[in-house]
Amino acid sequence: MSGARTLLVTGGSRGIGAAICRKAADDGWRVAVNYVSNDAAAAKVVADIEAKGGEAFAVKGDLGSEEDILSIYKAIDDRWGRIDGLVNNAGVLGDKARVEDFDAARIERTMRVNVTGLILCSREAVRRMSTRFGGRGGAIVNISSVAARLGSADEYVDYAASKAAVDTFTRGLALEVAEDGIRVNSVRPGTTYTDIHASGGQPDRPERVRGAVPMKRIGEPEEIADGVIYLLSDRASYVTGTFLEVSGGR
Numbered sequence: 001m002s003g004a005r006t007l008l009v010t011g012g013s014r015g016i017g018a019a020i021c022r023k024a025a026d027d028g029w030r031v032a033v034n035y036v037s038n039d040a041a042a043a044k045v046v047a048d049i050e051a052k053g054g055e056a057f058a059v060k061g062d063l064g065s066e067e068d069i070l071s072i073y074k075a076i077d078d079r080w081g082r083i084d085g086l087v088n089n090a091g092v093l094g095d096k097a098r099v100e101d102f103d104a105a106r107i108e109r110t111m112r113v114n115v116t117g118l119i120l121c122s123r124e125a126v127r128r129m130s131t132r133f134g135g136r137g138g139a140i141v142n143i144s145s146v147a148a149r150l151g152s153a154d155e156y157v158d159y160a161a162s163k164a165a166v167d168t169f170t171r172g173l174a175l176e177v178a179e180d181g182i183r184v185n186s187v188r189p190g191t192t193y194t195d196i197h198a199s200g201g202q203p204d205r206p207e208r209v210r211g212a213v214p215m216k217r218i219g220e221p222e223e224i225a226d227g228v229i230y231l232l233s234d235r236a237s238y239v240t241g242t243f244l245e246v247s248g249g250r
Contacts, residue, residue, distance in 0.1 A: 004055065006080045007232070008072070010034045010063055010121060011090030013042040015194030016143065019221035020087055021045050023229050025054035029085065032076050033058045036090075063090045063117030064109070073124045084136065085232050086125040088118045089143045091162075096155045107158050114162035115169075118142060122173060122184075130180040137181025141231045142170050143224075144188045146247045163188075167243065174241030183240040185231045190247025192219040214249030 007024050011017040013035035021031045022045065031049060033056055035042040042058035049056040059075045061068035076083055092113045094106045122140055129138035147160035148167050167186055174184035191209050206218040227246045230236055 004028060004030045005084035006030045006032070006076065006082050007085040007087065008032045008034060008059075008076060008083060008121075008125070009087045009089055010117075011036075012087075013038055013045055013058070016189065016192060016221045016224045017087075017089040018045050019225035020089060020228050021056065022048055023222065023225045024085075024087075024232065025049040025052065025056060027229050027233065029232075030054070030080060031056040032072070032079075034061055034063075034072055034090065036060070036062050062113075063121065064113045065117075066120055069117065069120050069124060072121075073128070077128075082136070083125060083128050084138045086121060086138070086140045087143065087228055087232070088121055088140065088166075090117065091143065091159075093156055093159050098154055099157050102158060110158045110162050111165075114159070115165045118166060119169060122169075126173075126177055126180075126182060129182050130177060132180050135181070138183075139232045139236075140173070140182065140184045141228050142166050142184070142186040143228075144170070144186045144243070146188050146190045146245060146250055148188065150250075170243070171241050178240055183231075183236070185236070185239060185241070186243045187224060187227045187231065188243055188245045188247065189224045190219055190245070190250045192221060192224055194221060212250060213247070217248060219246060219248060 007029040009021050012021045012033040021033050025031050033042050033045050046056045046058050059072050061072040129135040144166045145163040148163040152160040170186040224246050227244045
C-alpha cells in the first residue's frame with residue numbers, strides 16, 4: 001500500500017472518530033489514529049483495520065497543545081512521508097450548565113481544543129498538502145455540529161459557539177486554499193450515540209432528545225462517518241466550502 005493515500009483522524013479512538021478510521025481504511029486510506037489517553041481503544045481501532053488488510057498506526061497527542069500537534073505530524077512524516085487527508089474530529093464538552101455558571105477555565109478548554117487545536121491541525125495539513133508548497137493537494141473535513149445552529153441553550157452554549165467558529169473557519173479556509181488543490185468541508189452531526197454525552201454529565205441525553213429529531217431516532221457513528229468518507233473521496237472532487245448535515249432532519 002505504498003501509494004495509498006494517508007489520512008489523519010483526530011480523536012480517532014472512539015465514537016465517530018473510530019467509525020471514520022475504520023470506514024476510511026475500507027475505502028483504501030492508510031490511517032493515523034490520533035488519541036489522547038486511551039491506549040487500548042486506539043490499539044483496538046488499529047487492530048481492526050489491520051485485521052482487514054489495511055494499514056494504520058496510533059499516534060498519541062492532545063489537540064489542546066501545539067507541541068503535541070507538531071509531534072503528531074512528525075510521526076506521520078517519519079512513517080509515511082505524506083498526508084492527503086485530515087479529519088478534524090477531536091472535541092471536548094463541558095458539563096451541562098447555563099452561561100451564568102461558566103468559568104473561564106471551562107470556556108478556555110473548549111475553545112483551545114475545539115477551535116485553536118483544529119486550526120493548528122489544519123495549518124500543518126495545508127503546509128504539507130498545498131500545491132503552493134510542492135504538495136499534491138488533499139481534503140480536510142471538519143466535524144462541526146447542528147449545535148452551531150441550535151445554540152444548545154441551557155446545556156452547552158460554549159460548545160455550540162466553538163462549532164459555529166468551526167463552520168466559519170471551514171468556509172474561510174476553503175476559499176483560501178481552493179486554488180492550492182485542497183478541498184475543505186464540514187459535517188454537522190445531530191445527536192449521535194457516542195460517549196461524549198456521558199463526558200458532559202448526561203449519558204441519557206440521546207434518549208431524552210429523540211422526540212425532537214424529525215426521524216425520531218438517534219444517529220449511529222457509522223452514519224456520520226459515511227458523510228465524511230464521501231467528502232474525503234474523489235466523488236466529492238467539486239465540493240468545497242460546504243456543510244453536510246447528518247442529523248435526522250433536526
